[in-house]
Amino acid sequence: MIGASLLLALLQGPQPAQEAPPVPRLVVLICVDQLRENQLDRLSPVLTGGLHRLLEEGQRFRGARLGYLITETGPGHVTLGSGCLPDKSGVLANQWRVRGNKDLVYCVGGPADRLGVGGSYEASGRDATNLRRPALGEILGQRWPNSKVIAISGKDRGAIGLGGRTADACLWWDKGGRGWVTSTAFGESLPPWAAAASRGWVHQAAGWTWNVSFDAKAPPPGTQADQRPGEVPLPGGDGTLPWSLPQPADRGDSAERAKLAGRVYAVPLLDALALQLGREALQAEDLGLDGSPDLLCLALSSCDSVGHRFGPKSREVTDLLLRLDRDLGVMFDLLDRRLGADSWIACLSADHGVLDLPEQRLEENLPGLRVSKGELGRLRGVLRDHLKETLKSSCKLTIVGHAVWMNADDVRAAGGDLVQVRRQLAELVREHAPWADLVFTNEELTANGAAGILGLAQASYQESTAPDLLIHTQPGTLLGLSGGTSHGSAHEYDRSVPLIFMGTPFTPGEHTRSAGPEDAVPTLLRALGWTTQEIEAFGFDGQSLLP
Structure with missing residues (x-):
């Protein structure tokens, strides 16, 4: 026996296809x-x-x-x-280093x-x-x-x-x-x-x-x-x-x-x-006035x-x-x-x-700290002294933002093991930089599949651009800024x-x-x-x- 709904459909004949929703003419x-x-x-x-x-x-x-x-x-x-x-x-x-290249890439x-x-x-x-x-x-x-x-x-x-x-x-x-x-x-x-x-x-x-x-x-x-x-x-x-x-x-x-x-x-x-x-x-x-969708991109910078x-x-x-x-x-x-x-x-x-001003965070009983350029310079000196003492040779080392870079050729020429040297430097950073939350070595940054902050770091690097060490700071910490504020970390306020x-x-x-x-x-x-x-x-x- 034919159902009532099927019978009704047969009597009404073919129905027009349902129209797809109109495509927006402009994306902003x-x-x-x-x-x-x-x-x-x-x-x-x-x-x-x-x-x-x-x-x-x-x-x-x-x-x-x-x-x-x-x-x-x-x-x-x-x-x-x-x-x-x-x-x-x-x-x-915004800009980065490629290992072996002196010039920064914008x-x-x-x-x-x-x-x-x-x-x-x-x-x-x-x-x-x-x-x-x-x-x-x-x-x-x-x-x-x-x-x-x-x-x-x-x-x-x-x-x-x-x-x-x-x-x-x-x-x-x-x-x-x-x-x-x-x-x-x-x-x-x-x-x-x-x-x-x-x-x-x-x-x-x-x-x-x-x-x-x-x-x-x-x-x-x-x-x-x-x-x-x-x-x-x-x-x-x-x-x-x-x-x-x-x-x-x-x-x-x-x-x-x-x-x-x-x-x-x-x-x-x-x-x-x-x-x-x-x-x-x-x-x-x-x-947006013809049949092809257009795109208007507005990247507003004043904030x-x-x-x-x-x-x-x-x-x-x-x-x-x-x-x-x-x-x-x-x-x-x-x-x-x-x-x-x-x-x-x-x-x-x-x-x-962005991070709130560290001074404001302190007023709100939150962690807030400015690490001066002088403190960063002292940390750089500690790391350089370690390289000179252990390798019996001068090796170039710089700290750029949160990253530590060595000249790998200098380390190898002095008979050093890059992996071991990086681990030693990471331990020194942990010892001498109480504002450091986590320190990752190049080997960790260039691996894949990590969770947490290391996984976020891996998504920010390629093998040729990863530094020797990456220092992730404690919450509320700014490096090298005597005033104002900034961003650049994996903390909630920056992400x-x-x-x-x-x-x-x-x-x-x-x-x-x-x-x-x-x-x-x-x-x-x-x-x-x-x-x-x-x-x-x-x-x-x-x-x-x-x-």
């Missing part, structure tokens, strides 16, 4: 440099613009963490833009000339030579050859890190006074809209004053007092706001323009100019430049993030008007977190970043599953219609967070 990939995840929680009661909208309408993966140890700008942007961790992407740090250094509004101005400049993996825009171009990719940042490593090897326009701020620049790797000249901005920025910046935009008597939650111990004031300032940019006597003078541009880089105006340029690109390039001076809970960083919230709101409203709210998607993350997706097909709400910025590209590809099997074929370190 946003990286806020040095935005620790808990900053959004701290400021959520006073956010009203784009950050508020991301928190309210976005699918947030709370607890996202970086999956490697060298938490710096270069690898952070490349991981977000490529879906791969540093040991696979090729970008291991993460986005390369042979392409730098290019400003007046043409090429410096050879051996900036490009994506070191990026071994395709970024999101390059993958989009494989399916949609007409897709446009525009990347804008205050930093070259931010723009190139997100935009990748094949961006149509890749632009960053020039502290030498040229405004927005690029390199010949991305075109023979600046796009007209970028050239216009490069000609006009001085008029916007000259005399610009940074005033606090919130009620100073009732600051947002968690905002600290001005002029705290450990802060580094802006040039000519006393550590308080207001603070003004100079007013050049001759706006055409290259030295005065360079001075002004360098100070623009240090204040929130840089992000405002970057987002303004993003709006110009959106309209001039007709992003990092200000945060290094004042710390994440300062009035300056608080004000900067409120300004960013409003400016992102303007951008999102423009996208809604031009494309429709259902026609674009966004992803927000960060390249790394904690936001990860939020907004737009169709993302469901508003919070998730606590394990996630990281390497999941952004696979997830965005899934939202654009790639199948799970197609995504897995790319060999990402991340995975799609959509089913």
Whole structure:
């Protein structure tokens, strides 16, 4: 006997196939440099613009963490833009050593000339030579050859890190006074809209004053007092706001323009100019208005430049993030008007977190310590003396950041066993550096499959780039900085970043599953219609967070 539902289907005849959901016409990939995840929680009661909208309408993966140890700008942007961790992407740090090579490798250094509004101005400049993996825009171009990719940042490593090897326009701020620049790797000249901005920025910046935009008597939650111990004031300032940019006597003078541009880089105006340029690109390039999805990458750098001076809970960083919230709101409203709210998607993350000022941590009864350059010099002396005593020969040894480097040829020429010498030096570091948490040897760093902090360290090195020793500091410790703060460790405060997706097909709400910025590209590809099997074929370190 035929069932009722089957009989009804036979009577109705063939049904049209269910249409696939429309593909978003624009992806907006946003990286806020040095935005620790808990900053959004701290400021959520006073956010009203784009950050508020991301928190309210976005699918947030709370607890996202970086999956490697060298938490710096270069690898952070490349991981977000490529879906791969540093040991696979090729970008291991902002700069790194290759054993046997005296010169440091800059993460986005390369042979392409730098290019400003007046043409090429410096050879051996900036490009994506070191990026071994395709970024999101390059993958989009494989399916949609007409897709446009525009990347804008205050930093070259931010723009190139997100935009990748094949961006149509890749632009960053020039502290030498040229405004927005690029390199010949991305075109023979600046796009007209970028050239216009490069000609006009001085008029916007000259005399610009940074005033606090919130009620100073009732600051947002968690905002600290001005002029705290450990802060580094802006040039000519006393550590308080207001603070003004100079007013050049001759706006055409290259030295005065360079001075002004360098100070623009240090204040929130840089992000405002970057987002303004993003709006110009959106309209001039007709992003999202044809059948091929486009990509707009916005790597916003001011939180990092200000945060290094004042710390994440300062009035300056608080004000900067409120300004960013409003400016992102303007951008999102423009996208809604031009494309429709259902026609674009966004992803927000960060390249790394940051340590609170050690002095502030001590006030909060948390570990906080500054290790002076003199202390690092004394440790270097201890290690050098040991080499001289045991090998009966002078061997070159340097400490660069958290890494100890020896000249392996010197050790071998003196009859030393590299493995044994490294172990001995590691023991000396543990004995003479109480601020050291863990010390890893080259042999440990170049192995595979470790868990915990060693596993994070292994994801930051390749065999040719691993130092003889890596010193991982105790929580709250800064090396060689007498003021300000920084990042670069595997501690929670450095690895904690936001990860939020907004737009169709993302469901508003919070998730606590394990996630990281390497999941952004696979997830965005899934939202654009790639199948799970197609995504897995790319060999990402991340995975799609959509089913």
